[in-house]
Structures are given as structure tokens and as C-alpha cells.
Amino acid sequence: VRAPEHNYYELLEIEPSASEEEVRRAYRRTREIYAHDSPAVYGAYTGQELEELLRRVDEAYGALIDPEKRALYDLELRGGASAGAAAAKVHAVRVALAPDEPAAEAAPEVGPDTAFTGELLRKVRRARGIRVEDLAERIKIKVSYLKGLEEEKWDLLPASVYVRGFLANLARELKLDQRQVLATYYTRLKQWYDAHKRE
């Protein structure tokens, strides 16, 4: 399990408006605090974790101390949404060309009484032109879990409380009614879990 990633400014604990001198000072300070022989990190990091952190601190410094690189990085950071949208466009082209799965499939009919199954979730996903790998990444679960859900191979899945979360996120991502997905698919799955004495 890993903590969330920091951006370069957060890594050096400075404001995005920091001057060159402030960047330099922050870098020295951070290297000092997180040095292997620094008492402040005792019991908080393993040697390997420190190594990795210092590598990223160096990377951050390298990018922020070079005016050209920093300008590019700031653009990327500030771009946020638009950069994300551009990335999504590039992504979509790649999805459409992916040989393993067709980009789109006829959308299945979904009504208020529809009982969701793994097969139906798979059809909805394909109709939206989303690859298994991309969906798994978007809702932050393992590909094998997503396949387990779609193929209803429930013995591959973790504790039901997690699976419930997966399904809720999956439904949201596929723009389906979360309550309906949970009331039908999750209820069936939970009964199976109970019958198999699983948490």
C-alpha cells in the first residue's frame, strides 16, 4: 500500500510561487531531513523508502531549478483539466485501435427493472468502448478482480465489503444507477458469499 503521490512543489514543501533561491534552500533542507543518518526519520522510513524518496526529491529539484523545465511542468500542472482531456483523446484513439477488443458494441437495453449480471456489465463496458485494463485503472482495482466480476468468478474476489465498493465505483464509471447495480448484482453475490461462508 502506498501513500498518494506528491507533486514536485509538495515534495519540496514549497509554494508554486517559490523563487529559485527558495527552491535551492528547500532542496538542501529536504535532503538534510531525509538523509539516511537524520534522526528525524528514525522509525518512520526504511532505508529503501528513503532512497526512493530522495530520488524523487532530486527529480523534483532537477525540474524546478531549470527555468525551461519548470515552465513546462507548471503548464502541465496548471493545465489539469485540459491536459487530462487531451490525454483522454489520445487514449480514445488507442482504445479504438486496440486489436484485442472492439472499440464499441451495440449498447444493451437497461431499464429500471434490469437485473445486472457480469455479462451485462461487460456489454455496457464494451458499448462505452472501454478496455478492461483502463476501467480497472480508473476505479483502482486489479484487472483480475474486474474480470472476476464480469465473468462472475466470485471465488477470485476479496471480502464482500470491498466488492461492494468495486461495484459502486464500477457503476458510477459506467454511468449506471449505483443502487440498482448493488440491489441486483451485489445482493446475488452476497448470497453466494454467505452460502460459502465468506466474509
Add this chain to the structure above:
Amino acid sequence: VEPDPPKGTPLILPFREEAVAGPTLRRRPEGQRIVALGGGKGGVGRTVLTANIGIYLAQMGKKVVLVDAALGGANLHTCLAMELPSLNLSDFLAGRVKHVEDVAQPTSIPGLTLVAGSGELGGANPKHPQKLRLLERIRSMDVDFVILDLGAGTAFNTLDFFLAADRGVVVVAPEPTSIESSYRFLQAAFFRDLYSPGIHEGEAPWTRKLLEVVAQRGGDQLSTPLELIAEVEGQDAGSAQFIRRRLAQFRPFLLVNQVRTTADGRLPEAMRSVARRRFGFDLEVIGPVDYDDSVWLSVRRRRPLLLEYPDSAASKAVGNVVRKLLAVQLVGKPRDLAAG
């Protein structure tokens, strides 16, 4: 010297199922503040600090009660040049006296009273209802400041006293063992809070269930609040938000004591950085207090530092600490006793 905390204290705790106390009957006096000095490691000067912070406040005209909550290892009375009083905390915990005020002893300093620690075997492990009763009574004491001196280690009783205070102070000496213990203490306290009964009410319905599943896996696979949030985020955004909020509300002071070198002097800010980056704790630095020969001299003479050496560097540092404590604002509702 107090013993070191045990190694490998599990950080993820099962939910507590003890009965919760009824509503607090007595009103809390307005402006009363409870401060607890903790931090995991023994021998860092916590007890001497407690005594001198109390004296300083009393000399400013505040009404102060010091409570020796180092259950089983009490020696706050010695720092105030007193014998262990015949009436002490164990009499209250055992129900031999009705009010905690009944065991509060006057000291030589006007305005300063002491609830001496339990000298009784078994007094180190009060039952949960007794502990709640003590905390409730402390809250209704008619004083300006209650200062709790906590023992070493991360025993549940110690963590609960720390969490019951308006502000907890983690006292650290600039040495690796103490620093390591303080991170462990902070983690244990935060998780103790997170796994308290009642605090999940009205929150995301899956929070409690999720935390239970995480707890069942044991502490090896998960060690920091930030990692917990990252994991829970993927399952239920509401639960992650709840943990984030508890984390933001958890704001202990960090006090580095016995500072000797320039590098030691940079330790508070360094620890603050590490605590935030690694664990997500937003510590507020008070102090530091420099190492000062007059401190151990005063302890040896069994005369409080502030009375024996009022102009020493350490005495002045205590003054700085006190001014920070006086600035503590009581915002919002104090932590609900029933959750303790």
C-alpha cells in the same frame, strides 16, 4: 526512569466494545483547559516539565491541578518535593472517596494542587468505567488548567487520557529511540481514536465495516493513516473523507526537550515535516526546551526548577511553552467523553 514502551505494539486495534458512559452530569467550567503530556518514551523529562509548567501557570495566578496519570510509575510528587500523599488517585479509582477533588493535595505553590499517582499495585490498570469516571470528574474540576502527566508506552489507558485532553503534547528527546517512540505513540493514539465506538455514527455507513476488514488483516500490511486513506479511497470515498477529517482534527503539539546542539534545534521542524509527509499528522511545534544542568540539579535537590533556578534557560523555555498553551483556543465541542 520509566520503562521503554514495548516493541511492536500493534497499530491497528480492534473496535472497542466497552459500555459507554451516560451523559455528563456536571457542566464543564468555562475556559477550563486540559493538557496531556505524553509521547511513548520514558526518561525524556516529561514529569519535570509537567511540574514546572504547572508552577509557571500558578505563578501567573492561574488555578492549576496536576494529575499524575503515569499509572503504576507515578513520581510527579517527587518533582514537587512532596512525599507520596496518603490519599491519591488510587483512592478515587477504588471508590474510597467520591470526588477527585478529595484526593487533590495542596502544594507549596499557591494555586497549584496535585492529584498524586497511584502507588497501589493494580492501580496501574483501572477498569474502563473507573477511567471514564476519572475523565468526567476531571472535566468538571473548577480550575483553569488540568495538566496530565502520562506514563511511557502506548497502553490504552495512556492513549485515552491523551485523546481526552483538549491538546496533547508529545514530548521528545533528541535521540533515535525517543523519536521512534513518538511516531509510534502518535500512530497508536490516532488509530485508537479512529477505532473508538460511536464516532462513526452519522458517517458513511461502510466506514466501520471497512475499518473492521482492514483491522482483521493485522498491522503488518498497513502502517500509516495516509496509507489507510489511500486504500479506503478505492473502496468508498465517503469513508476516506471521514478518516481525512479525523486526521485534520488530530493536532498534537510537538515539544522537543533536552536540546543540546544546533542540529537538535532543527529537529522539531524536521519531525514536523516527516510526520506530515509520512503519516499525515499536522503537528504544532512548541518549545524547544534546551538541555540545562540546572534541571537535573533541581531534581537532585528535590526542589522545582522554577523555584530553584528561575532565571535559567530551561525556566525561560518553560515560560515560552506556557505562553503557547495559554493561546490554545477551545474550538468546537471537546472530544465526547462517551467515546473514551
